[in-house]
Amino acid sequence: MxxxxxxxxxxxxxxxxxxxxxxxxxxxxxxxxxxxxxxxxxxxxxxxxxxxxxxxxxxxxxxxxxxxxxxxxxxxxxxxxxxxxxxxxxxxxxxxxxxxxxxxxxxxxxxxxxxxxxxxxxxxxAVPVGEGAMAAIIGLEQADVETACAEAAQGAVCQVANDNGGGQLVISGARAAVERAAALCSEKGAKRALMLQVSAPFHSAxxxxxxxxxxxxxxxxxxxxxxxxxxxxxxxxxxxxxxxxxxxxxxxxxxxxxxxxxxxxxxxxxxxxxxxxxxxxxxxxxxxxxxxxxxxxxxxxxxxxxxxxxxxx
The missing domain is CATH 3.40.366.10 (Malonyl-Coenzyme A Acyl Carrier Protein, domain 2)
Structure with a gap:
């Protein structure tokens, strides 16, 4: 159908x-x-x-x-x-x-x-308030975002949580790691890397x-x-x-x-x-x-x- x-x-x-x-x-x-x-x-x-x-x-x-x-x-x-x-x-x-x-x-x-x-x-x-975070990454290829997450993790959780399409990916994990990954995404050419006002790091480990x-x-x-x-x-x-x-x-x-x-x-x-x-x-x-x-x-x-x-x- x-x-x-x-x-x-x-x-x-x-x-x-x-x-x-x-x-x-x-x-x-x-x-x-x-x-x-x-x-x-x-x-x-x-x-x-x-x-x-x-x-x-x-x-x-x-x-x-x-x-x-x-x-x-x-x-x-x-x-x-x-x-x-x-x-x-x-x-x-x-x-x-x-x-x-x-x-x-x-x-x-x-x-x-x-x-x-x-x-x-x-x-x-699942996670104490303030310890987790999410960020929206706009205008960067998925492979580059995943690389940024891997580089930023430094032993912590940092991963792609949502592949929403239209060039929008959301990353999630430990706050410091997500902040590092967002900065790396900006360096790699993302149009925007925006920390989200969410209460927990959804869709992460x-x-x-x-x-x-x-x-x-x-x-x-x-x-x-x-x-x-x-x-x-x-x-x-x-x-x-x-x-x-x-x-x-x-x-x-x-x-x-x-x-x-x-x-x-x-x-x-x-x-x-x-x-x-x-x-x-x-x-x-x-x-x-x-x-x-x-x-x-x-x-x-x-x-x-x-x-x-x-x-x-």
Whole structure:
């Protein structure tokens, strides 16, 4: 099939996201109610009213973004849309992989919310505040960035965490090593080497305690074959085997988010349109820079639901 659905990751959150979907579709509102019940708190109130600094916390942002993506999915489905019949693949950026899997029925919405709360807390607590860092490197070849990381490590962790495409790579690891690597990238000709305001060194080997926590958490939830294959962040291959999917989710905590390769893979497989399901338009922007032959569309508001249904048929 020529269509894939993608699901955004952390950084796409905004106060008020998904509220219009909940007001327009009872099915969407029920998603937020399910998440609230699963977490034992009114996350929906935080999503819609803020404060922003609390929503931005990793343990809140991750289940919140999943809730908005699944609310958009339920809005589509309430109008007769079938993921299995209309879409060839799903994929998500980092936490968005959980949203993609929930949309495809691998886990329930409630379990996805609890898993992402565990994931957020575990990632935050894996490294003491201030000891880790991440930096965005713009306009430098991947091989040069990897060389800079290796030179800067000096026995510490420093690695490429995200290959987002469009000339954007993110490095992650011990703060001093990342700072050294960013400086080396500038020397090697990077257009920009920007330290990021993040709370932990995500997608690096320093996240191993969080990977261990997710292995245990995933072992304890009911897992089903997804109705469409999920393209894994860490392997850039599609699978429908529940245990393989779970293993890749564990690897993802410390592994690289290979988003550029994912979009390139979609193009090679004949995907002609990517729909970004949920908050923001970050993935759509990245896709345009990676492969201009693939059309992009967004489903994050009631008007988007109408437009998507008209084009999906």
């Amino acid at each position: 020529a269509i894939a659905f993608t699901f955004p990751g952390q950084g796409s959150q905004a106060v008020g996201m998904g509220k219009d979907l909940a007001e327009s579709y009872p099915e969407a509102r029920r998603v937020f109610e399910e998440v609230d019940e699963a977490l034992g708190e009114k996350l929906s109130k935080l999503i819609w009213e803020g404060p922003e600094e609390t929503l931005m916390l990793t343990a809140n942002a991750q289940p919140a973004l999943m809730a908005v993506s699944l609310a958009a999915m339920r809005a589509l489905e309430s109008r007769g849309f079938s993921l299995k019949d209309k879409v060839g693949y799903v994929a998500g950026h980092s936490l968005g992989e959980y949203s993609a899997l929930a949309a495809a029925g691998f886990v329930s919405i409630a379990d996805a919310a609890r898993l992402l709360r565990i994931r957020g807390n575990a990632m935050q607590s 320093l996240m191993q305690p969080a990977a261990d926590a997710m292995r245990e958490a995933l072992a304890g939830v009911a897992k089903n074959p997804p109705v469409v294959p999920v393209v894994s962040n860490v392997s850039v291959t599609p699978t429908s085997d529940p245990e393989t999917i779970a293993a890749r989710l564990v690897e993802q905590v410390t592994g690289r988010v290979r988003w550029r390769e994912t979009v390139e893979w979609f193009g090679a497989e004949g995907v002609t349109t990517l729909y970004e399901i949920g908050a923001g338009k970050v993935l759509s922007g990245l896709a345009r820079r990676i492969n201009r032959d693939i059309a992009v569309a967004n489903v994050g508001a009631p008007a988007d639901v109408d437009a998507a249904l008209a084009s999906l048929g």
